Amino acid sequence: MKEILSDVERWREAGEQVVVATVVATRRSAPRPVGASLAISESGALCGSVSGGCVESDVFVEAQTVLETGEPKLLSYGISDDEAWSVGLPCGGEIDVFVERVE
Amino acid sequence: MSLVGKLVAIGERGERAVLFTVIEGDGVGRKLLAVEGGGVDGDGPPELAEHADEILRRGRNRLLELDGRRVFAEVYGPPPRIFVYGAVDTAEALCRSAQLLGWTSIVADARAKFATRERIPTADELIVAWPQEAFAQVAPDHQTAVVVLTHDDKFDEPALLAALASEAFYIGALGSRRNQERRRGRLLAAGVAEAQLERISGPCGLDIGADSQAETALSIVAEILAARAGRGGGPLRQAPHRIHVEVEEPVRG
Incomplete structure (x- = not known):
């Protein structure tokens, strides 16, 4: 983070959930x-990244x-993932992404 | 104060801390914030704080596996520092390389005519002082790389002695092989243990055929990065391990 x-x-100071x-x-x-x-704000603003853009849309959902x-x-994302064809990493690696609400 | 507020405050004060987050197992989402040399905060397992010091020394985020939990440890703190003793041309080139990495650069020299803004415009800090005083002021720690560049024994020797007495993660010294040998003899005579001398990279830098000041600086900074990551600094094509520095498997505690 x-x-x-x-x-x-x-965003938090503006009263948004993140x-x-x-x-x-x-x-x-x-x-x-x-x-x-x-980071994704309640109103849908984004900053930063977890991949080269390959999995961000799924993370957003x-x-x-x-x-x-x-x-x-x-x-988890990567070639061993069920979603490899739709949401995968072209470099052939795997990443684990932890998603949490900031309290 | 919120966690985010605390992290911002740590950043503003230039402190170091580790933020532990349980990502799998008992208590997912719980957090523990351990500030270096200071307090512990949060609802995560308090025993995690024992790992903070080692994680801060390595300076890298990592995953831990402890008592059936997976815990992510994120490092907060100021960027590493490069402390150059000797305000010679290579010092300015080193500052530029440090700037490229987002690191902080400090240059010191006893000679006020050398340590000037005109000569070293890029340094984040310029100090006019003899080695002992300059090292006392900078206080190199485990996130500081020291490079000694004066080529003059009366500065280089006390500077290297001070560097060896510090926790600096890298100590480099310029100079020909012949000068290195001579310096080695003098440091041994000054009471430095043989094993301690192994901490000095001299001549410093990787063997990339560097010639100009900028090339020399790049070669030194590349060696500093390799030292920090525990790598040898050869071509990736010939590297037996993974390209990136993160551990492949979680570290078991």
Whole structure:
């Protein structure tokens, strides 16, 4: 969350709920390092990234549920994933992304 | 104060901290914030704080596996520093390389005519002082790389002695092989243990055929990065391990 801290703070101060998705593990090749994160505000604003753009749209969808329920989620993406054809990493790696609502 | 507020405040004060988040197992989503040399905060397992110091020294985010839980540890803190003793031309080139990495650069020299803004415009900090005083002021820690560039024994030797007495994660010294040998003898005579001398990279830099000041700086900074990541610094094509520095499997505690 370090890279996106100022945006998260700004959105929170404006009274918005914020969900943060963070790369917590990578296996083989991966576009962004462990700790890279994407913040999504209640109104749909984005900052940061968790991949080169390959999985952000799916993370965005998952983030909506986390925003509503407050229950964090651990997502995995990569070639071994069922969704490899729709949401995958072209570099052939795998990433785990933890999605949580900022309390 | 909210967690985000605390993290912002830590950043503003230039402190270091580790934010632990349970991502799998008992208590998913719980967090523990451990500030270096200071307090612990949050509803995460308090025993996680024991790992903070080692994680801060490595300076990298990582995943831990502890008591059936997977815990993500994120490092907060100021960027690493490069402390150059010797305000020579290469010092300015090193500052530019440091700037490219987003690191902080500090240049010191006892000679006021050398340590000037005109000569070293890029340094984040310029200090005119003899080595002992300059090192006391900068206080190199485990996130500081020291490079000694004066080529003059009366500065280089006390600077290297001060660097060896610090926790600097990298100590480099310019100079020909012949000068390195001579310096080695003098440091041994000054009471430095043989094993301690192994901490000094001299001549510093990777073997990339560097010639100009900018090339030399790049070669030194590349060696500093390799030292920080525990890598040898050869071509990736020939590397036996993974390209990126993160551990492939979670570290078991």
